[in-house]
Amino acid sequence: MAKDFHPPYPWQTGLWQQLRHDRQQLGHALLLYGRAGIGKYAFARYLSQALLCKQPHSGHPCGECASCHWFNEESHPDFRLLSPEQAAESDDESAPSKKTKKKTQISVSQIRDLNEFLSLSSHRNDGARIVLIQPAEALNAASANALLKMLEEPAPDVIFILVANQLQRLLPTIISRCQKVSMPAPSESQALAWLSEQGVQNAQQQLAYASGSPIQVVNEQAQLTTLADIWQQLALGSKLQPHLAASMLIAHSAETGIIALQKWLCDLLTMRLTKQVHYHIGQSGALQGLSDKVNLSQLMQLQKKVDELRKLALHPLNHELQLEALLVEYTRVFVNK
Ligand SMILES: [Zn+2]
Structure with a gap:
């Protein structure tokens, strides 16, 4: 490739x-x-x-x-x-x-x-x-x-x-x-044509996740291909296993794991408010289902905490434990109806 x-x-x-x-x-x-x-x-x-x-x-x-x-x-x-x-x-x-x-x-x-x-x-x-x-x-x-x-x-x-x-x-x-x-x-079609020349699979989904940057898609291929597993975990909502999900998120680096969680929560919120997603165009069904059950104020509080952890991501701390604690909170933002 x-x-x-x-x-x-x-x-x-x-x-x-x-x-x-x-x-x-x-x-x-x-x-x-x-x-x-x-x-x-x-x-x-x-x-x-x-x-x-x-x-x-x-x-x-x-x-x-x-x-x-x-x-x-x-x-x-x-x-x-x-x-x-x-x-x-x-x-x-x-x-x-x-x-x-x-x-x-x-x-x-x-x-x-x-x-x-x-x-x-x-x-x-x-x-x-x-x-x-x-x-x-x-x-x-x-x-x-x-x-x-x-x-x-x-x-x-x-x-x-x-x-x-x-x-x-x-x-x-x-x-x-x-x-x-x-x-x-690049326009979206230029980016997709170029990604296809580079042999990238699921280019449209990855391009959306990378905010329209084909260069990022190619440079981060290794980690982008593991996102499907992470999304599957996050899609479990209240049934997500925090310890397992935290170790998956941290696998590449604390920073990329926290960004993955930020993007997921962002789409959960925009799905709830506007019925659209920015980053996870292949997961809109799962996000739609989750967003119906979400407690909005708890979700926004969780977003704030994840944003704060992102600012700390440049410092050497034990992010896995912190991420795990945030993922426990994640399982609680969903209201059982
Ligand atoms: Zn020369």
Whole structure:
């Protein structure tokens, strides 16, 4: 599966052609923005590789030159990726005790570390150097201001590529220094056609569950295929076995398990109020049956508690016990008629 899983994706080809033709006019800072899960980051990486490639074919990276090899091995001397995960990796070496806490921000020291990279000349005399920042929302006030100074006095031949889901979470001064590129989202039929090429079964159901993101469907195939069992448990309502369901939910990660429960409760509520579902289009029958029996205020209280647990999901706690306690509450939101 996934043999054609590389950008530009079908819904990005128009933009790709356009950027290719305008390559000479590319500014020193690009801001690729659009909703989550439409392949912005993959596109940004592909564009970076193409800009660094020594012998691009019609604008596409050749995949064979030394530059492409370095890029694919994550060791290109003229490429820097800045993300919260990179910060977590470097911190782990110096402070193993912090390992369990997931990083969510790009730190000011990560930006300052760029100074050396920017002051060097390109590894190749003729080439560009690229800094990819993903996601740009992860910049905090200090790191955004440090970056702003770099964007105000751009080093020659350096291209910054910022990727963002939510423009409103960026400093306006950062946005104004960048050339904004609106990233296209796939239509439902484009997404389904592409998923079918990737060999995904039940694509329509999975796409609904992934809020219309075909990239998420492919990336999370392993966990999406276990959802059917989880849904079967949740559909038992008051007869659900909390201990069993909690261990199923936690199987991949606390975060994905809590999200699965959030989405289920959300559909239970919308089914009750509007007779529709957003995420579980194959389970509407079961949800309809459950929603008739639900005590609304108890359901909404439970939703609040699950939302609070989600906020904690980045911290290392024993989520299985907490989830189990919430699932006990879940079995009690149904009124026997
Ligand atoms: Zn190449």
